Amino acid sequence: MSDNTRKVTIKAFRFNAETDYLPYYKQYEMEVGKDELILDLLNRIKWEHDGSFSYRRSCRHGICGACAIKVNGKATLACKQNAMELLDLFDNELVFEPSSKKRAVKDMIIDKKDFWDKHAAVTPYVVADVEAHPEHETKQSIAEFNKFLDADLCIQCGACHYSCPALEVNPDYLGPAALNAAYRFTVDTRDNAGKERLELTSQPGVGVWDCVKCFECAEACPKEINPIEKITKL
Ligand code: SF4
Ligand code: SF4
């Protein structure tokens, strides 16, 4: 083992909703290099140890949001996270789990239906009357654009949503990602659906009043969006 590699133990959550009654953890040993990402370790479990191991990934550049998992309980975007940084924190033992164990379909893959339903509920697009053949662009000032710029960086990875304790106890709560999307489009000067969105996001039991201001969503977000700040503004 050189200075640039470490012997690592990985315990991975395994579950196949079609065949398993209960989940279990399987252990893998490997030598990890200093430049490897958590996604590389997921790939190596599949390619070198067990071809049935399942997880989502697509872009490998922190854009598609598919590879969000939890590592030792910490929300992690697998293709952005250097493995050595976590090995320093967790003493060469890593535990890979899906973002939400109770929603596991196969290993790291979860059913994100509740996430997408809530995203859709806030009308996550600009609602505007646009002429069929416009002759000029709808202009915005830099200040108007900057109001929603960081909220617009959301990649819908679900890391905040599945770290939110308010959602754990109240499944009707919209949650940080949907509320971030509601904010992003409501402050957009081109949008005309702000009133309808705010009627939804101010509903008791559903909207902003159920946030307990724990900042877990800000901690979890790999794009440093800080959803709680947007919830406060809503
Ligand atoms: S700050 Fe609010 S939205 Fe964010 S995780 Fe905590 S309860 Fe959920
Ligand atoms: S706000 Fe951040 S953590 Fe939440 S879904 Fe968007 S990118 Fe992921």
Ligand code: FES
């Ligand atoms: S693979 Fe697309 S964000 Fe990680």
